Amino acid sequence: xxxxxxxxxxxxxxxxxxxDATPPPTxxxxxxxxxxxxxxxxxxxxxxxxxxxxxxxxxxxxxxxxVLAEAVIAPVDVPAFxxxxxxxxxxxxxxxxxxxxxxxxxxxxxxxxxxxxPFDGVVGPGRAIRVMTGAAVPSGADAVVxxxxxxxxxxxxxxxxxxxxxxxxxYRGEDVREGATVLAAGRALRAQDLGLIASLGxxxxxxxxxxxxxxxxxxxxxxxxGGPKAPYQIYDANSSMxxxxxxxxxxxxxxxxxxxxxxxSIREALVAAGADxxxxxxxxxxxxxxxxxxxxxxxxxxxxxxxxxxxxxxxGVGRIGECLVFxxxxxxxxxxxxxxxFAGRAIRLRGGRPAAWPHRxxxxxxxxxxxxxxxxxxYCRVRITDDGVEPLALAGASILSSTTRADGFVIxxxxxxxxxxxxxxTVYRYE
Numbered sequence: 235x236x237x238x239x240x241x242x243x244x245x246x247x248x249x250x251x252x253x254d255a256t257p258p259p260t261x262x263x264x265x266x267x268x269x270x271x272x273x274x275x276x277x278x279x280x281x282x283x284x285x286x287x288x289x290x291x292x293x294x295x296x297x298x299x300x301v302l303a304e305a306v307i308a309p310v311d312v313p314a315f316x317x318x319x320x321x322x323x324x325x326x327x328x329x330x331x332x333x334x335x336x337x338x339x340x341x342x343x344x345x346x347x348x349x350x351x352p353f354d355g356v357v358g359p360g361r362a363i364r365v366m367t368g369a370a371v372p373s374g375a376d377a378v379v380x381x382x383x384x385x386x387x388x389x390x391x392x393x394x395x396x397x398x399x400x401x402x403x404x405y406r407g408e409d410v411r412e413g414a415t416v417l418a419a420g421r422a423l424r425a426q427d428l429g430l431i432a433s434l435g436x437x438x439x440x441x442x443x444x445x446x447x448x449x450x451x452x453x454x455x456x457x458x459x460g461g462p463k464a465p466y467q468i469y470d471a472n473s474s475m476x477x478x479x480x481x482x483x484x485x486x487x488x489x490x491x492x493x494x495x496x497x498x499s500i501r502e503a504l505v506a507a508g509a510d511x512x513x514x515x516x517x518x519x520x521x522x523x524x525x526x527x528x529x530x531x532x533x534x535x536x537x538x539x540x541x542x543x544x545x546x547x548x549x550g551v552g553r554i555g556e557c558l559v560f561x562x563x564x565x566x567x568x569x570x571x572x573x574x575x576f577a578g579r580a581i582r583l584r585g586g587r588p589a590a591w592p593h594r595x596x597x598x599x600x601x602x603x604x605x606x607x608x609x610x611x612x613y614c615r616v617r618i619t620d621d622g623v624e625p626l627a628l629a630g631a632s633i634l635s636s637t638t639r640a641d642g643f644v645i646x647x648x649x650x651x652x653x654x655x656x657x658x659x660t661v662y663r664y665e
Contacts, residue, residue, distance in 0.1 A: 330377070536552040560576055612646040
């Protein structure tokens with residue numbers, strides 16, 4: 235078994251839970267990390283502390299992408315009556331036996347049935363009713379002859395092909411039977427799901443409440459795009475990126491704050507009610523202005539700070555009451571990596587989605603080696619070319635453009651020292 239065969243254990247649901255470790259010190263500014271947690275231990279902590287949110291009712295028109303909290307049970311049959319599946323003529327199917335181009339059979343046409351306007355009568359021997367798609371099949375008829383196999387002349391129609399009983403009829407309950415489980419709980423609703431629910435006459439559904447996510451951006455050097463910037467300031471790239479990732483994982487941004495490095499403002503944003511998950515961008519490491527880890531520990535629980543991975547080693551996780559808090563490094567690639575590994579997982583779990591990554595996987599062969607060190611997880615951006623998988627970067631946590639040039643990423647497990655050229659790898663595709 236190759237190194238890559240061991241990867242799913244790191245991020246598929248339900249990693250093994252390790253014994254609780256001693257909580258990290260809450261203030262490590264200018265002292266560094268005494269130790270770093272395994273990625274698997276962080277995932278296990280998230281799985282143990284990210285319970286499903288309660289349900290709420292949503293209008294069907296607002297339910298796209300929402301996760302069903304309760305199964306949808308059909309209250310009616312669909313269709314609710316036998317209906318024509320083609321435009322043509324409804325008649326008694328056995329009477330068309332022997333019909334052909336050389337032997338057309340004629341029927342008297344007694345009327346028509348339109349969608350929503352049925353024929354009020356019974357189709358007798360030798361008789362036919364003009365019928366439109368979706369109209370109720372008249373009583374006495376058991377087949378529909380498509381219009382292209384019929385030639386109407388006055389009040390008579392000639393049929394030039396045989397259509398046995400049952401042809402081109404959609405029978406009552408053929409699509410959905412009353413009482414059937416149509417969609418199971420836990421399903422993220424797609425467009426066709428909404429259409430099916432609507433066909434049952436249901437206007438509102440029980441869905442898991444979308445996780446409310448608060449974005450807290452720290453750093454006096456960070457300013458909003460579109461405004462003025464001093465020479466040594468930078469534009470806030472992480473907020474826009476995190477908003478898109480939160481939406482991808484079924485969350486909604488409850489509020490967004492750019493707070494500089496003022497501890498009082500950061501504390502206020504952490505303790506304010508209304509969020510299920512808080513994402514702190516920047517200020518997560520051991521610098522003198524990195525206040526977020528200490529503040530989380532003071533107002534709640536800083537469960538893990540410092541992770542054996544590259545990039546994103548200064549990441550941290552904790553909670554304040556029922557709200558989960560994720561410390562995401564300020565460097566954009568590190569922020570993306572820590573979100574994908576940790577925060578995104580929690581948002582998906584709380585919103586009723588699968589824990590596992592939503593990235594599509596693709597097998598490939600490396601063009602060049604990826605070097606790593608045993609004991610940490612590495613996140614390597616790659617391109618997929620005609621020649622194979624090309625590593626773009628392993629280091630360079632501030633080089634966000636590396637993710638836009640990349641087609642996806644390859645993960646090197648903690649028990650591996652990398653992959654040599656020619657190795658088979660799994661690429662997780664950026665979508």
